Amino acid sequence: MNVQIIERDGEPEYAVVPWADYQALLQAAGKSAVAVPNQPDAEAAQPLNQLSALREAKGLSRDELARAVGISPHYLGMIESGERQPDAAILRALAWVLGISGWQA
Incomplete structure (x- = not known):
């Protein structure tokens, strides 16, 4: 073992x-x-490609959302562009700040 x-x-x-x-x-x-254990499914991850639109709909700048989530604006930009896949903790924080469900990976 x-x-x-x-x-x-x-x-x-x-x-x-x-x-x-x-x-x-x-x-x-x-x-x-x-x-x-629960794994993120494709349906839960799907709205991630709409992250910038969700952020803009809440009236948040990239800097404001990044600060609220505890990540850098540069890293948030990479998530929004699809260059990086955030971990479960960041997904939960994004969902919480944006007021959405489904990102509880």
């Missing part, structure tokens, strides 16, 4: 195992297998 240990202040805090090993551990413990 391949286990990665993540430490904080020199003390083990988390153990990370490959998914198949995790499922085997659950099975050995007599527990049911766990389904794959």
Whole structure:
């Protein structure tokens, strides 16, 4: 079994195992297998190509939205142009600020 240990202040805090090993551990413990956690679907990601239009509809400049989300205006521009795919935390922050649902990846 391949286990990665993540430490904080020199003390083990988390153990990370490959998914198949995790499922085997659950099975050995007599527990049911766990389904794959929620993954963003194509429908949830679709409005991302409309990000600049959503931002403009809210009357926000690129600088204002970036500041509210906690990212740089340059990075927001790369997201709007499709050059970068934001992580789940940024998607949630964008959805929150823009008042939309579906980006809860």
